[in-house]
Amino acid sequence: MQQGRVSEMCGIVGIALEDVSARAAIPIFYALYSLQHRGQESAGIATVSGTAGAGSVGGSGEIHLERGMGLVSEVFRENLSKLKGNIGIGHVRYSTTGASTLKNAEPLVVDYRDGRIAIAHNGNIVNASQLRNELKKEGRIFHSETDTEVLAHIFVKGLMKHNDPISALEEVMRRVIGSYSLTMLVNDTLIAVRDPVGFRPLCMGFIEGEKDANGVIFASESTAIDTLGGITLRDVRPGEVIIVREGCEYESFQFCKATNKAHCVFEYIYFARPDSVLDGRLVYDVRLKIGERLAEEHPVDADIVSPIPDSGVTFAIGYAKRSSIDYIEAFIKNRYVGRTFIMPEREARETAVRLKLNVVRENVASKRVILVDDSIVRGTTSKRIVERVRRAGAKEVHLRIGSPPIKAPCYFGIDTPTREELIASSHSINEICSILNADSIGYLSIEGLIDAIGMPAENLCLGCLTGKYPVEVPGEECIAKQLKLWQF
Amino acid sequence: MQQGRVSEMCGIVGIALEDVSARAAIPIFYALYSLQHRGQESAGIATVSGTAGAGSVGGSGEIHLERGMGLVSEVFRENLSKLKGNIGIGHVRYSTTGASTLKNAEPLVVDYRDGRIAIAHNGNIVNASQLRNELKKEGRIFHSETDTEVLAHIFVKGLMKHNDPISALEEVMRRVIGSYSLTMLVNDTLIAVRDPVGFRPLCMGFIEGEKDANGVIFASESTAIDTLGGITLRDVRPGEVIIVREGCEYESFQFCKATNKAHCVFEYIYFARPDSVLDGRLVYDVRLKIGERLAEEHPVDADIVSPIPDSGVTFAIGYAKRSSIDYIEAFIKNRYVGRTFIMPEREARETAVRLKLNVVRENVASKRVILVDDSIVRGTTSKRIVERVRRAGAKEVHLRIGSPPIKAPCYFGIDTPTREELIASSHSINEICSILNADSIGYLSIEGLIDAIGMPAENLCLGCLTGKYPVEVPGEECIAKQLKLWQF
């Protein structure tokens, strides 16, 4: 999947260090750095000093907030030193709702009757606009366009009703439909939340902070915990709320007894880093298996197997391994073509593509080439890539895709284009092959994907592949049993 | 070879477009972008409008210059539009001499009696300090610490003596010892020069600029020409001077009849992009062959072959192919750890390494792992990497290195540490294996390297591997026959 075709989502972190004098901002900074692939638009950290009676959800500690547009390394420099306190949350954002402005950067920090709340959110609320209108009818006002502000209102309503964050979060789970992995500060208390079906990942572990301060960490992916030299304990469970009490003690509340989950398959295919373990499965391993399975499902006689960098690499390694065809790179990527690249001349599109990805002519000339990518969204980039390999002299070009055809939009946090723009929603596989001018095309089967992930289909969200969604989305088909589970 | 161990050098470009109204700055910008790996410290472009009588080395066109610290994409934004003219040169710099300041950024542009000269230089002058002193004794003054300023003085002296840039460059070749690939503007005339033994690469081709203007291009690597959709014609020959006459016509002068060359082997091993063809050899192909040769020279029974990213990738693919051991990645690199990364806390070195490169624990646990890298300089990073793979549970760790041991410094443009800091200059291979705590270590043999490159040893500079240099360096051993050739 080429950058620019499907946008990344958000990454979240939450850390509570035992030692009141240790600073949570430092490990949060590193953790966000390792989650940078989940969002490059803005970054933010909110911290607070935990008092003795941490967990009392009282406390008067001021919440410090620093956020800005850009990469983690751009947003945080000297300002990191302003973020005092041993407890905090962090966020990297690629907006799925809301425009790209500082106003929408997270964490969101608000005052309410009994103190302050900070929220970092990964996901997308399906009924956000309905909830927003309800809240406005009560006379509430909104400062941003984010789902997170809706969550804040619902949560504060619950807090004021129940005087207890756990009950308030139970209410959030009842009212809010969609995907949400959250890290929150309620005054000086850290809380982690995962929606009842577990669309987006969230894992938990232990780290050592400055001065050997022991600490609890929550992060979107386990790689963040690895980066800090910590130990990953387990995933936060769908429907679970974890509140960190004094020190490293924590308490778990399980609100949704759902037996079925809805883990996003695209976390495995594209979004997550290969070195992360999500819901018990190493992403690298899933991708390698997908590559092998692709070779079994769609074998072809060829001279080389090549990835489309970077997202196709692990699939191609798996394909080459199973097929015993040589793994040789057809493309070299320019590591310096970054996010900030602005073409000085509009017309120079073609040059831009060559700048980013150059064909190694000698590696493909007169060869039968298998190109492996993770997915096809609109098909425009794939078409251009096939053409370039042909022009470099390839005899045959075979496409192998590490996911089934994407036929329907995602409502749970992935910024897919409209149904009309998805090439697979309106074209057969043969048509796609012909449009992309490939000699053959092979998509992974849905069964193959399920096998590679190694979980029952009932625990996966396959919405964008099947058009059937695990929770109710207006105008879309819903898998009934899931819906029931939702309404616990 | 890990970034930070051995520094990159410079990249140069020269372009002359036939149509006087076309702008050379645009394709130079793209070409520099594709050569960004050769220098990230500063970038610059100088352009001029060629008049009808181009090649007359008269002309009164003003030379426009824009340069700055940072990446090509950072230095050039709106200022690109100030660079008028159909002829120009460009430069990306990683300083090998001179401190890191704007003053040292290239191209260097100076006035002399008959007009203006601009020079972009890749290489290192061995007798720079001696020449500098001679020039100072004549009363000349210096504004910077660069070799390029020395070249400018020598060239201008020749120009004033001979009234002809070609004869002046012949004189430069007589006086200047060291490595230099140059692109130059002498008023509105583009000239390319390569030192008599061809240490640094320089190739030539044709492109189409704006408005379909045909043009001649010189660039450090052929990938720059590919990026522009152009055609690589050939390498500039060692000792050759090429002057671009009117339109795309050019004239070549061959000053050194040397049968022996001294192409830098590290261009093939590490510096050049794999998709470049240097002096007739595709870099990717050389690296793949090195990997295969390594498997032949140093076989070992193991479970996986893994590159140390990014420089070890192609070697590891070759090793895996020949040995039939599975190619599996042991490390995932964080693509966002960039040049500008500043650790907020000094002590956090260990975290910094993990930020950049994370071990995929499951891929190495209980496995016998072969790690492939391009070279070892000081050994500190290699040691740390071996240790991390061991801590992740590897049963055995075998290092395979795509170059022979680096035993001596480079005087020709590669920023190696002093002899004392080079681990292989004072330790046997067994000692190195023990210091790095590897189960085995296998360096490529010099013969293996020569075979993989596919050129006679006489045409390669092996100075850093053998301590014998192709041209006279004070205090170092020189290969006699080369010296003779030099003094044509």
Add this chain to the structure above:
Amino acid sequence: MQQGRVSEMCGIVGIALEDVSARAAIPIFYALYSLQHRGQESAGIATVSGTAGAGSVGGSGEIHLERGMGLVSEVFRENLSKLKGNIGIGHVRYSTTGASTLKNAEPLVVDYRDGRIAIAHNGNIVNASQLRNELKKEGRIFHSETDTEVLAHIFVKGLMKHNDPISALEEVMRRVIGSYSLTMLVNDTLIAVRDPVGFRPLCMGFIEGEKDANGVIFASESTAIDTLGGITLRDVRPGEVIIVREGCEYESFQFCKATNKAHCVFEYIYFARPDSVLDGRLVYDVRLKIGERLAEEHPVDADIVSPIPDSGVTFAIGYAKRSSIDYIEAFIKNRYVGRTFIMPEREARETAVRLKLNVVRENVASKRVILVDDSIVRGTTSKRIVERVRRAGAKEVHLRIGSPPIKAPCYFGIDTPTREELIASSHSINEICSILNADSIGYLSIEGLIDAIGMPAENLCLGCLTGKYPVEVPGEECIAKQLKLWQF
């Protein structure tokens, strides 16, 4: 009054142009530029496209917002072109409440049930914290620390109750105690509001925008209208709400029948630009009269009269005129010592003062010098200035101050220090003279001030001079009759 002793406040603007295709952002930008002296911390503009049925308080036009930290010329560059629409408001801020962060920059733009609201506020709400707590008890949440957010909540509550912005503003006047001059957008309708006693200025006029579009303008000071080449019509009256209907038609609502006002005297003494006309009085004229009056009240035999630049200039001209003593400058101000001046070395305080203000030794040596300033807050700067004039050789130094002693804090928008820090709250005039080491000191009398302004005392806020405030402030004495008027 020296910069840094008493901070400036805010400046506001509102403009509605008749022609829907004209852009309000351009004249708002200029107007803010001319009001820059009222706030240098942040600046912002919000604009909207007025539809045919302007004034209907419906409309669906999006409100565009650009704001940032720094001067008007720093905040607005290319982003000015994003501010589409013929109607808009602007704000320059020096925070009197809330910390100095972008979050607190204005205008504030929020969504509510029926659309969007933007507010720009100059003033200070006395019962803000009480209102904030009431609103929080209703479950409302706050994103910033500004009074303006409190105003927004109260206004939206009123809007939802009455479905009419005029009635909502009547309710705001009932609930909110303090100073507030406001410009607002309610969807695509421009509204201007001034609190019932008119603490802060707000005037109204007509301008010509781009394409000769006629327009209505509201601005803190008339100089903003002059700058745009417009015509000042009149002041917005205390307790008045003006809504701009279609084109340049407007409707006025007078909610408070108060016969007494509370215009801030420090607008005339220090804050406003001398070329502004506030509530019918030219500031320059008031200051000149104060200078003359000072000469009458506190004559002294001396050689020269000198202002302390810049705030003492007009007073000194008046003093010199009445006393017939030569007006000669004792100090030259460095025009380049700006807002951003950061001393490289902490200890160098003394140098910093000299950098900003240099004594012209020859002008004061062996002379009897009268120094004229607008006011004394803490006295530290005045003391230093007297000492420097003495060291330059002055025989005598007489201070003349263009305001009565400041004895009490301001609760209505001026950022005075605490009572304890005000030198005149705890010292007699004789003591002050002795502390400052002056030969004599002469403060303007309160009667003199009232005469110079030329309004009845009942229409002025003299709170900081008398400690008696025109509206109820917890813990302070209130002038009873005013309070009654307030509760209309």
Add this chain to the structure above:
Amino acid sequence: MQQGRVSEMCGIVGIALEDVSARAAIPIFYALYSLQHRGQESAGIATVSGTAGAGSVGGSGEIHLERGMGLVSEVFRENLSKLKGNIGIGHVRYSTTGASTLKNAEPLVVDYRDGRIAIAHNGNIVNASQLRNELKKEGRIFHSETDTEVLAHIFVKGLMKHNDPISALEEVMRRVIGSYSLTMLVNDTLIAVRDPVGFRPLCMGFIEGEKDANGVIFASESTAIDTLGGITLRDVRPGEVIIVREGCEYESFQFCKATNKAHCVFEYIYFARPDSVLDGRLVYDVRLKIGERLAEEHPVDADIVSPIPDSGVTFAIGYAKRSSIDYIEAFIKNRYVGRTFIMPEREARETAVRLKLNVVRENVASKRVILVDDSIVRGTTSKRIVERVRRAGAKEVHLRIGSPPIKAPCYFGIDTPTREELIASSHSINEICSILNADSIGYLSIEGLIDAIGMPAENLCLGCLTGKYPVEVPGEECIAKQLKLWQF
């Protein structure tokens, strides 16, 4: 004289502190700050550590250089700490030759045979282009377009011939025609130089640096010494070279026995700060006397005298004093319209003028107004200002100008327009009055100017007023006796 009409020149500083461990960069920074009015385009400081044998013109101390585009406060921030050493020079630049680029920023630092030289220059070399060509014929190359680079070459030639900086400077005085006040570092020795007729000011004094280190200071104006709390000793004499030996000891060499000088009268009229004493005369006093003299030469019956801010202020005070007409300001200047002001819309010229200078309508309506300015260059701004005062209702507008008509260009450092653009070069005073639409105009007489300055005409450069220059300028009339003196 309105900003933008005639450009400012350069300011220079040189400081040597006795204590080797004290840092010269700090007081140089402050001194440049106080000379900011002499140049806002770029700023630079060069420092060196003086060794025991200071003055030996040997020493091997490295010269540290920091320079950049912009104001002193923008260029120097943390980089000030890099400027180690107790001896240094500084420069603020408004380019009179050379384009506005960093390349041309000073001090210029170059290497030569025996070490390093740094030069800061205020002035303009009349025969620069001739010298430059001569130097180029010797094969020398130039990196910039500045006169300073020419000076460096001539000086180094002298140094290599004589092996002594004093003799080298004698040679500079023989070869170089034009204005030059210089501060220089020759290795670790500080030298100050003033051209033989003393066009540009340069004064000398003593200061206390950090740690009470005594030091010698040279600066363009005495205000820089005041700012540092130092004592001004005297002016550097025309034709004098002062070399600072060990500690605060210095030696003076007088090379030109000229009895006649050529001090620039515009330093007194416009450029210098009023609080500076130049060649024995306080600028404020000269301007006050000019104002008085103007009242005597051109009396008129009027109601108010008003300066055109800021340059007309002191003249107007003098005029008002002598004429007994009230001094009242007709204009208020916006202190925030800075150097960086960029109009968002090109056409809005008229608004830009109003933004900068607003008429106080009430102060001029129905009045007979005398407007006092320092000079008229092109006349365009004056015309606009007269018109604005008329439109504000003035009955009569009388212009009084603090200088005689400017009829000829300056070749000695002031950036005047060409002769054609100078309104007084081609129009009689009556014509100018009519063009500017004034009721009367009165220029100061040349005699009046000479009297106010209080020096014999023979010691002043009146070139721009008389068209007769004190040194030979190609194509211009020269005052013979001066020329002789020059060729000592």
